[in-house]
Amino acid sequence: MSDIICPQDHPDIDVYAVVGHPIAHSRSPMIHEYFAKETGQAMFYGRIDTPPETFKKVVSDFFAAGGKGLNVTVPHKLLAYEMAEVHSLAAEEAQAVNTLWMQDGRLHADNTDGLGLKNDLERILGSLLQQKKILIIGAGGAAQGVIQPLQAAGAQLSLVNRTLQKALDLKRIFPSLQVHAIDDLAKSESYDLIVNATAAGLQNNSPLQKKTLEKITHPQTLIYDMVYGKDTQFMQDGQELGLKVADGLGMLVEQAAAAFAIWRGIHLTSHQKQGAIQLVRQALLQS
Numbered sequence: 386m387s388d389i390i391c392p393q394d395h396p397d398i399d400v401y402a403v404v405g406h407p408i409a410h411s412r413s414p415m416i417h418e419y420f421a422k423e424t425g426q427a428m429f430y431g432r433i434d435t436p437p438e439t440f441k442k443v444v445s446d447f448f449a450a451g452g453k454g455l456n457v458t459v460p461h462k463l464l465a466y467e468m469a470e471v472h473s474l475a476a477e478e479a480q481a482v483n484t485l486w487m488q489d490g491r492l493h494a495d496n497t498d499g500l501g502l503k504n505d506l507e508r509i510l511g512s513l514l515q516q517k518k519i520l521i522i523g524a525g526g527a528a529q530g531v532i533q534p535l536q537a538a539g540a541q542l543s544l545v546n547r548t549l550q551k552a553l554d555l556k557r558i559f560p561s562l563q564v565h566a567i568d569d570l571a572k573s574e575s576y577d578l579i580v581n582a583t584a585a586g587l588q589n590n591s592p593l594q595k596k597t598l599e600k601i602t603h604p605q606t607l608i609y610d611m612v613y614g615k616d617t618q619f620m621q622d623g624q625e626l627g628l629k630v631a632d633g634l635g636m637l638v639e640q641a642a643a644a645f646a647i648w649r650g651i652h653l654t655s656h657q658k659q660g661a662i663q664l665v666r667q668a669l670l671q672s
């Protein structure tokens with residue numbers, strides 16, 4: 386299926402969209418419409434469903450027709466990176482892109498996922514990530530996309546992955562990353578935050594055994610799953626251990642807020658971002 390937004394259909398306002406495949410489930414239009422209303426911005430934000438074969442043409446056509454900006458989601462983040470002419474540092478190190486815009490005739494790209502996660506973690510903790518010990522689980526695109534901004538925030542990052550080699554590959558890109566084998570994890574220190582960046586929750590699995598989780602946490606540890614709208618096994622284990630637990634909805638809203646700031650030059654307040662979280666949480670409960 387191809388579902389294309391044509392900026393010419395909305396001649397009087399700035400047009401944005403999220404592009405993915407599939408895309409019908411995306412909550413990004415709801416979030417950006419809310420931000421636009423809150424800040425008095427006249428803009429239209431739609432969805433574009435297109436497979437990888439046509440992604441680059443669809444993006445070129447969108448901007449050629451006057452489109453102002455795109456969010457990019459699964460499975461196109463790598464293609465968007467390849468296509469962009471100017472990359473932010475976060476996009477460069479993630480080698481993946483979730484935000485595109487045209488500036489001075491060149492396609493610019495950023496990856497706001499990591500900043501989104503950092504902002505959400507700081508919101509939940511009520512403090513900065515400086516010196517915080519964070520364990521990331523996973524070594525796919527989701528993990529790679531958040532390493533640079535978390536390190537830039539001064540966090541001490543460790544990483545484990547089911548397939549050790551993929552974690553070691555990431556260490557070549559981010560040399561200060563501490564990589565552990567999952568089997569050695571129980572012998573390691575305890576962490577202030579543990580972030581699940583794997584797809585395990587979508588298959589009703591946890592990437593760590595509960596007894597391992599118990600050994601590497603302390604009473605204030607935050608258990609965070611990047612998946613949202615679902616109580617994953619990883620989150621349930623955290624709850625049963627009496628730990629503070631969060632899903633990735635705040636990250637979704639924060640990465641959208643960071644894209645909105647790039648496009649519109651407007652920084653949403655915490656109150657406005659909280660409003661968006663509540664709105665989407667409500668919609669998820671009703672779906």
Ligand code: ATR
Binds near residue numbers: 548
């Ligand atoms: P994404 O781009 O969303 O990160 P990905 O590149 O397919 O997706 O990576 C998925 C990640 O989830 C990987 O770290 C994968 O581990 P492997 O590298 O060993 O494949 C991890 N993953 C998926 N299912 C998992 C499971 N059931 N238990 C543990 N890790 C899992």
